Amino acid sequence: MNPLVAFRVSYRALRRNKVRSILTTLGIIIGVAAVITMVSLTQGAKKIIEEQLTSLGGNSLIINSGSRSRSGVGNSIGKKNTLSPDDAEAIRKLSTITHVSPILDTTEQVVWGNRDWFTALVGVSPDFVFINGWFPERGSFFHNEDVKNAELACVLGKTVASKLFGYQNPLGKTIRIGNISFKVIGVMSSIGQTPSGKDQDDIVLIPYTTLQKRILGVNHVDNISVSVRTSKDIPFAEAQITQLLRERHRIRPNMEDDFYVKTQLNIIERIFTISKIMTILLGSIASISLIVGGIGIMNIMLVSVTERTREIGIRMAVGAKERDILIQFLIEAVVLSLTGGLIGIVLGIVGSKISSFFTHWPTLVSFGSILLAFSFAAIVGIFFGLYPASKASKLDPIEALRYE
Amino acid sequence: MEDIIVVENLHKVYKMGDVDVHALRGITLTIKKGEFISVMGPSGSGKSTFMNILGCLDKPTSGRYLLEGNDISSLDKDELANIRNKKIGFVFQNFNLLSRSTAIENVELPLIYNGISSDKRSKHAKEALFMLGLDGREKHYPTQLSGGEQQRVAIARAIINKPSIILADEPTGNLDSNTSIELMEIFKRLNKDGKTIIMITHETDIAAYAERVVMFRDGKVMKEELRSKEKLHEPVSRV
Ligand SMILES: Nc1ncnc2c1ncn2[C@@H]1O[C@H](COP(=O)(O)OP(=O)(O)OP(=O)(O)O)[C@@H](O)[C@H]1O
Numbered sequence: 001m002n003p004l005v006a007f008r009v010s011y012r013a014l015r016r017n018k019v020r021s022i023l024t025t026l027g028i029i030i031g032v033a034a035v036i037t038m039v040s041l042t043q044g045a046k047k048i049i050e051e052q053l054t055s056l057g058g059n060s061l062i063i064n065s066g067s068r069s070r071s072g073v074g075n076s077i078g079k080k081n082t083l084s085p086d087d088a089e090a091i092r093k094l095s096t097i098t099h100v101s102p103i104l105d106t107t108e109q110v111v112w113g114n115r116d117w118f119t120a121l122v123g124v125s126p127d128f129v130f131i132n133g134w135f136p137e138r139g140s141f142f143h144n145e146d147v148k149n150a151e152l153a154c155v156l157g158k159t160v161a162s163k164l165f166g167y168q169n170p171l172g173k174t175i176r177i178g179n180i181s182f183k184v185i186g187v188m189s190s191i192g193q194t195p196s197g198k199d200q201d202d203i204v205l206i207p208y209t210t211l212q213k214r215i216l217g218v219n220h221v222d223n224i225s226v227s228v229r230t231s232k233d234i235p236f237a238e239a240q241i242t243q244l245l246r247e248r249h250r251i252r253p254n255m256e257d258d259f260y261v262k263t264q265l266n267i268i269e270r271i272f273t274i275s276k277i278m279t280i281l282l283g284s285i286a287s288i289s290l291i292v293g294g295i296g297i298m299n300i301m302l303v304s305v306t307e308r309t310r311e312i313g314i315r316m317a318v319g320a321k322e323r324d325i326l327i328q329f330l331i332e333a334v335v336l337s338l339t340g341g342l343i344g345i346v347l348g349i350v351g352s353k354i355s356s357f358f359t360h361w362p363t364l365v366s367f368g369s370i371l372l373a374f375s376f377a378a379i380v381g382i383f384f385g386l387y388p389a390s391k392a393s394k395l396d397p398i399e400a401l402r403y404e
Numbered sequence: 405m406e407d408i409i410v411v412e413n414l415h416k417v418y419k420m421g422d423v424d425v426h427a428l429r430g431i432t433l434t435i436k437k438g439e440f441i442s443v444m445g446p447s448g449s450g451k452s453t454f455m456n457i458l459g460c461l462d463k464p465t466s467g468r469y470l471l472e473g474n475d476i477s478s479l480d481k482d483e484l485a486n487i488r489n490k491k492i493g494f495v496f497q498n499f500n501l502l503s504r505s506t507a508i509e510n511v512e513l514p515l516i517y518n519g520i521s522s523d524k525r526s527k528h529a530k531e532a533l534f535m536l537g538l539d540g541r542e543k544h545y546p547t548q549l550s551g552g553e554q555q556r557v558a559i560a561r562a563i564i565n566k567p568s569i570i571l572a573d574e575p576t577g578n579l580d581s582n583t584s585i586e587l588m589e590i591f592k593r594l595n596k597d598g599k600t601i602i603m604i605t606h607e608t609d610i611a612a613y614a615e616r617v618v619m620f621r622d623g624k625v626m627k628e629e630l631r632s633k634e635k636l637h638e639p640v641s642r643v
Pocket residue numbers: 418419420425426427445446447448449450451452453454
């Protein structure tokens with residue numbers, strides 16, 4: 001019997017029991033819809049996480065002066081001030097780098113009127129806001145021109161603004177930092193505390209050149225913060241920077257670096273691991289519902305084989321081989337599961353659109369997930385259809401004919 | 405005429421738990437090509453069992469069965485299915501039509517398993533139904549047909565693959581006498597066209613259509629009666 005005929009016979013048999021067929025496929029429908037909705041949701045969530053990670057500086061690197069091995073991170077003993085603004089300019093030219101900001105920091109007393117506050121004073125370039133995805137809430141940030149001229153302009157962190165000005169508008173006011181007067185041109189948005197509890201809004205940002213020349217009287221920078229095109233490029237960017245700085249600092253091949261590159265890659269990895277776990281978890285829930293759906297199909301196929309024992313006997317009496325009966329019932333099971341699969345795909349797409357509407361996540365219904373769900377449904381059909389089909393094909397013709 | 409069916413010392417034993425039921429106790433019979441044979445005998449004498457073995461639906465416990473000179477016992481399931489499909493047409497007392505398929509679909513069934521293409525199938529099936537006076541009934545379901553019509557559909561199905569043998573197990577058992585006579589005329593015609601017909605019946609006037617009557621009793625052939633052409637249609641004497 002050729003497959004097309006078998007298909008038609010199966011289709012007709014299923015249509016005869018429309019309600020039962022639909023109820024039977026419900027498990028598969030739900031399973032497939034769940035797979036598609038979940039995969040698209042997790043992919044959407046992953047995209048959101050990646051975006052947020054990028055805006056939080058997930059694809060940024062920090063280059064510190066000093067050697068990692070001798071001094072250790074945060075140990076200033078071996079720290080030589082090896083990084084210069086020219087290093088920063090050279091790094092800017094690398095293919096993978098999008099933004100570069102030299103960074104110097106110190107702590108200073110800031111004063112306005114009779115109020116004063118002791119805070120972190122950080123010198124940066126305008127790229128700083130893009131690298132960290134952290135922008136002024138009021139006013140503006142300083143420009144490259146201000147850096148070039150070492151202007152006396154500052155942008156306040158939220159905490160400093162409220163300590164000095166309370167509810168007053170700080171924009172345009174003049175404050176003193178150390179003994180120098182600065183004009184407040186902006187107030188940063190609030191980004192809150194670090195995981196370790198440090199208030200990141202307790203900060204005043206000024207052009208790094210101003211900090212170098214007018215306050216500290218130095219030519220070096222403490223570190224260089226850069227952002228990389230995409231987080232995937234981070235390892236390559238790290239290698240590029242290392243090679244560039246070794247050349248610029250004339251470090252011989254057997255000598256250690258006099259700088260070290262710090263990445264936030266482990267955070268990224270952690271988040272990717274979490275989203276992978278999420279996918280696996282949701283995937284297994286979906287798989288379980290597909291398996292339950294498959295058992296439903298097996299159950300109804302067994303009922304169908306029993307009900308149609310006489311039909312099987314008649315078919316055998318007129319020349320159906322075991323294989324013909326097997327294929328007929330197998331195709332029936334697969335038609336059932338694939339019909340369920342198709343309905344499930346439609347529902348899954350609708351479901352992911354709905355959940356996208358409520359979560360505001362961009363859900364991605366990928367061709368891959370549709371293919372996955374569909375082939376899963378087919379496999380479930382074959383796997384769970386095999387037993388009833390083989391049971392049907394092994395029937396004894398005489399007994400089948402005599403069955404009431 | 406050549407021998408189309410030869411059975412020698414055929415035995416069939418059904419195991420029912422501890423009890424052995426001897427349905428056939430050594431049947432020896434030779435049937436020539438083109439013969440029309442009636443099988444008679446009391447209920448439980450093994451007629452249907454014998455017929456099922458002849459039809460390759462069942463296998464004997466022992467004994468030999470040669471169909472067109474080939475020993476059936478050496479064949480596997482697929483080959484037996486093939487014989488049922490091409491060499492033998494079955495007609496049952498209760499018609500055994502697929503109740504959810506139309507007349508023409510029922511007739512097409514053996515063609516499907518013979519790998520005939522769909523357009524040829526419906527053409528052949530239409531012709532067969534026409535031959536049996538069922539034109540216009542192609543799309544009818546068995547429940548929409550009378551008993552005689554259903555049995556004619558079953559006969560159309562039995563002959564669709566042009567088998568040389570037709571096995572009929574009480575074909576008129578569920579029909580009234582007029583319809584039975586119509587049916588026997590069809591069998592007669594098929595026999596004239598060269599088909600070998602073996603028919604089980606309880607009715608002597610139906611058995612009278614055959615050239616030879618074989619009497620079964622307790623799983624054995626008790627008596628054979630050859631009937632001359634002139635005596636055909638005269639009732640067969642009761643056992
Ligand atoms: N599948 C089976 N299992 C056990 N015993 C069986 C089976 N089929 C038939 N028999 C027994 O074999 C014997 C012959 O049965 P069979 O059906 O061949 O009789 P029959 O001559 O066709 O009778 P009837 O005229 O009533 O149709 C009976 O005793 C019956 O009970």
